[in-house]
Amino acid sequence: MKISSIPRTWQHLRRYRQILGVLLKYGFDDVVNIVRKDLLLRFGSKLFPRVKGGLDSGMSRGERMRLAAEELGPTFVKMGQILSLRPDIIPPDIASELQKLQDRVTPIPFKKIEEVIRSELKKEPNEVFTELIEEPLAAASIAQVHRATLHNGKSVVLKVQRPGIITTIKVDLEILRDLAQIIYKHTEGILNQNPVSIVEEFDRSIHRELDFLQEGHNIQRFGRMFADDPTVFIPTFYPEVSSPRLLVMDYVEGIKSSRLDEIARVGLDRVIIAKRGARLILRQIFEFGFFHADPHPGNILVIEDNVIAPLDYGMVGYLDEPVIDELGEVLTGIVHKDLRRVLRSFEQLGISHGAGDRESLEADLGDFINRYHEVPLQQLQI
Structure with a gap:
């Protein structure tokens, strides 16, 4: 038998075992039991790991979902974050818990980051940047962020895609799609939403987010939308030194919108900020039909003069x-x-x-x- 004729899930057996093990660890026996028979027929009993007891049963289902997603990594964290914005799919209490998902990982060595930058620029980084700071500003599952300075003196940030992340997400999506099809087969007419459709929607969303050039185009579109609004700051995107795996944009220094004490301490006005934030959201929806789809506090900075500066434009939505x-x-x-x-x-x-x-x-x-x-x-x- 040729390897190409073997179902892809055979090639992902280790990851399958890990996912099922985490589901069992966090008390999702009901989900595992739905897929157990189909997977036993396909893979045999070795697929199912031995798990010694689950977590404290006093934890809510939402808490267990959040912890499981964080343990399973970027694909599941991103899916949880997207589901947290969909109260039409999941109950409000679970959505609220998934909004707490932490997308923080151990930074990868700068040498590997530098290799990605060099590969994407097709030249040495010092030919583009006079300074490239090794210490990351942030390290998430999909990308790592570093400060730099362009030769024209502009202070910028580099969003650099983590090596191997596309392969990791591809494997997880194949497994998620397979599990969703099995669950749908056994629950058709019971669930309010088709799990296969949810995975397909997530597939489209995550692939858009993995294309940093598309994110750059989103930044440019927001820049045009709010060019006449001095209460909103949209950073400049630098397409000439960006690529699908490397995003270069203005560095923005501000205060996260959730840090209310710090906002008050520096003399900013919460009432003005709230009004401007509401106006920012309403204009996106009713004037443009194009909106920032991940507006959590970490992605909304407040800068001097009560100006609002949204960050992270990878997830956007459209309205007809x-x-x-x-x-x-x-x-x-x-x-x-x-x-x-x-x-x-x-x-x-x-x-x-x-x-x-x-x-x-x-x-x-x-x-x-x-x-x-x-x-x-x-x-x-x-």
Whole structure:
């Protein structure tokens, strides 16, 4: 038998065992049991690792999902981060927990980073940069970030793709797709969402995020969108020294939007920042139909004069006119405390709920609107 005729999953047996082992370790026996029969027929019992007990059963399902994703690495961390933005797919409590996912890893040696930079530039780094700082600003699973200075004196950051990350993600996606197909086969008509569709959507998203040139084009588009807005700072992207694995953009020094004490200490105004942040979001949705899809506090800096500086443009989203119109209806319904209007727009947007859940959804919406409708902006958390 030729190796090419062997299912790819055979070639990924070690990673399969690792994934199943982590699922069992964190108490996801129900998921493993769904796929067990199919995988036993294909691989035999050696696929299933022996795991001595799971974690403390007092942990919530969301906490266990977060810890499992962090242990399994970049593919699963990224998938968890994307799912955390999809309350139409997962419950709010799990989404909230997945928003805490930490995408931090041990930095790789600068020598390897320098090799990637040299390969992508097709020249020596010192021909482009007068200074390249070895100590990373950040080290995540997909990329490592370093400061540098261009020959024209501009202070920039280099986002350098980690060696081997594309292969790692490709293997994980093949396994995820296989597991999703098995789960769908055994749960068709039970789950609200097709797990295969979720994996396919994630596949498209992660591959866009792995293309740093595309991220650079996103930066340029945001720059054009907010060129007339002095309250928003969009860094400059340098395409002439960038590539699919190397992104060069302006260095931005600011304060993370979650550091409220530091924002107050340096004399910035939280109320102004909150208003500008809301306006930034609303313009993206209703004016441009193109939005930053990963706006967590680490990706939003505040700089002098209460200016907002978004970072990390790898994940973006698009909205067509009908969706924008319905989102406008949702916002109008909230402003006027019109729950029926909001629910009607939810249905038009495909945000489904079971017949028995309509009353609880309406109650939750009413509670949300009444809680925040009359609260002064000064008392809201930004």
